[in-house]
Amino acid sequence: MTNSNYDIVIGLEIHAELNTKTKVFCGCQNKFGQEPNSNCCPVCVGMPGALPVLNKEALKLAIKAGLACDCKINDYAVFERKNYFYPDLSKAYQISQLVKPICIGGFIELESGKKIRLNRIHLEEDAGKLTHQLNDTHIDYNRGGVPLIECVTEPDISSADEALEFLQKLRNRFIFADIAHCKMEQGGMRCDVNLSIKPKGSTVFGTRTEMKNLNSFKSVAHAIEYEAKRQIEEIEKGNKIIQETRKWDDDSGISSSMRSKEDSQDYRYFPDPDLLTIEVEPSVVESIRSNMPLLQEQRIQIYSEEYNLPTSDINILVNSKLVSDYFDNAVKLLNEPKEIANWIITELLKQDVSEKMPISEQKFTQIINLSLTKKITRSNAKILLENIIQTNADVMETAKQLEMLGDISKEDIESIVINLISENEKAVADYEKTPDKVVQFFIGNVMKQTKGRANAAMARDIIIAKLQNK
Amino acid sequence: MKIDFEEIKRLEKLSALSSSEEKLKSLAEDFNKIAEFVEQVKNADIEQTDIGYQRVLKIDELRADEVVPSMPQSEIVSNAPEKEDGCFVVPKVVE
């Protein structure tokens, strides 16, 4: 990337908002985008006398995140108060975890085989939102108390590419395990970067800086490249790197100093007396583990080894958890993975599937099954599918209404053919000259009249017999 | 005096408090007496104690993830010294 005389040392801190119905310490909704302070209660705004009450699901999701990243789950979870004054923090402390985080260790393996170790994953509460006006600042605590996991890596990452791959994998795990939605544009996933450089091969770390305000994977990559370049230039100029927090600005593509280490705060962490110590029983951890949805990597393996799907199809299916879940459910209903994959990719992905799939798995597999068992033709199946997507009506009822169902008897075909022959004298006259063309013409008309239900081979035989008898 | 003015000032800063210079002196005197009083704990000869009678909660005893109605916005900000559009208002914060 930059200068081959230096190693770049990167550690990441990732925050992800958890998929819970309620906030982490109260029963207010965990929901994005509402009127300011309308989604709040005495706990959210730290009213006198209010007490935090831990959401069981939030703790379980944090454990799940640990299991998804091969962490060790601690026997006890202790919540601590991180004390500092800032307007987005309603109580002047954030409830977080320091000494006994819920998950410790763990790793994520990159495609190269390199393991990026995790230091910890812990559970904490999000802060409120500040909106800066011309002369003052407005505080909205709706986001205050939204459950967050903070995932801290060891300084094992050595390039922007590795950082991106790690983030992508971590994000996929959280999404595929139903832990977090990770919508970066809504602040559902945020990333801070710690970066230092050292002479190539040196075992001594350089002074690191921390970069905040990275709101997309693209800005993480840009910020890493910018900061590595900046530090190398400073060193080459003979300057020292100052330990500081820097703020990344996406528009200008540069970072600037927010505060130096000298201004760093004394957070005075201590156990939150309102929450007591939580015992994490192994049986609870095991039940979370056994109910864990398949992660992206595991699905890729199954699609490839068990279903023999082509890599291109697999990549499309696992690109979205929604699509992949849909595929898995459909295969459970109809054990035809290849057929289902084809139908999803060619038919369903034409639609907008960013929020939901256009048709239920039941109806979808019912239609595919009608086609596979030749109850309806493949082309009729496609028409039927489009129809059901529009109407969401009953599959069999619709097929009947569209007259796609029911066998056409030999007698029925014969009477249709007799009618057709009497109505198309010119075609009959051409039979001698261009027999194939004429037979094809009659088959087409039979199919048209039977809405494609007639057996084409049978129709052909009948047509030829009748024409030759003429 | 064990805890000097500098230390008192550091503690005031952490506490988001501030005293006039004359008040600082009596505060420092009081504070030193109090610090001396709690000093015995620091020097106590107590070996590592077992967790013993400490109460712990089991995960199943925790709150279920069920939504309860929030408080009306007007009540949330009812005691605020300055508010606008349902928000608490503070002087402009520069990051």
Place this chain on the structure above:
Amino acid sequence: MEDKEIVKLGILETLELIKSQTITSEYLTRLYLSQIEKYNYKNALLEVFDDAITRAKEIDEKIKSGQKVGKLAGLCFVIKDNMLYKGKKATCASKFLENFVSPYTATAVQKLLDEDAVIIGRANMDEFAMGGSNENSAYGNCKNAFSDEHVSGGSSGGSAVAVACNMCVASLGSDTGGSVRQPSSFNGVCGVKPTYGRISRFGIVAFASSLEQVGPITKNVKDNAYLLEILAGFDIHDQTTRREEVPNYLDSMSNGVKGMKLCYCKQLIEKYKDSKYYSKFYDVINFFVENGATVDEIDIKNIELALPTYYIIATAEATSNLGRFDGVKYTTRTCSSSDIKKLYVESRTAGFGDEVKRRIMLGNYVLSSGYFDAYYNKAKKVQQYISNSLNKVFDDYDAMIMPVAYGEAFKIGEKSKDPVSMYLEDMFTVIANIAGVPAMSVPYGFGVNNLPLGLQILTKNLCESKMYTIANFVEENYKGGMHD
């Protein structure tokens, strides 16, 4: 019955008068209001709620129309000024919360309301419950019920004096290091700090979360047992509340102390030996023995560390709990600057009183980097040690007895200049908070200044019934006291 006799009655007796429709709640409320008027100079109440009569009338209607009424129907209570009651002010006796109107109601207060109680006013206290004399109130000190020169005790001084001066039938206080028991002792009433987690803290402005409990203050022991049963229980809003079923304390009280194993702690009583009240304590021990209990002297190593340990833990938690008072959301804003940091500092400096400031700073001292292990962590270890020791004692003994305080109420101004001498007053009471066990103060006569004295009874966690049994026996049978 004469009016001046009615206001002296306890909960159970007054309830009879109301239920039998001998008197109405409105009549009763007016009697208390005139008592409040008469003893206004004690400064026990910071506000008399103007809807008390309206509420009393509503309850009278219910009774008249034959509707089912609650267990406290029409009775008048006072709550400490750190308890939230929707629509009413709660100032914690601080200038900082001068204008704070509660947007919701504390669980403990709600439980009184649910039983058709009338809440007549809010009681004076030491600011944010920090103090033992009520001299730290921003709204003036509260005088002792028995003497205008002596302190009411604290921090729940107003709550205790209100009961002692018959301004209400009973009151609620909160006890973090003795704040219910010590003023109860000083004013001759019964005050209980229940097992930690027995009563919900939701809606009580927090001082030191891991130590404090709401406590009932009553005119007699049975009232206290009756009231605790109503207040106690699991609350979804307070994760530290206990789930164990709440017993009927009145019914589960037994008769007498015969066969009971009692003890007192040698190290604590040694501190008391030079006191002029020692003989009185000795007298009550004899009383128990004469009535068939055994009383052993036991050793509890390091128990004297409970007091400084208490001050480390309590101030650490208080520092953090009081961070939310910053001039932004609830508290008065004092600000001449457009800088947010200065807004915090100016508002807090103007809003908090001196003792609160000292404790916030002490809390930051013991929590701050470089001191945390030596002070806070060490204090937590000592706490665990003392708690373990005390719990072991209760494996062998039914109860531990000790004084509530060194003596009678002290003089106003006597200790207010020296914070440490004030802290030392809490020696006997902090033990129950440090260990989380229940404790109560029951009056046992008067001291040399003709002011009341309280005996303290501590039992095992959740064994309040035993505590009440012993206290009730003292109340009904102990006639000792150097005064009479």
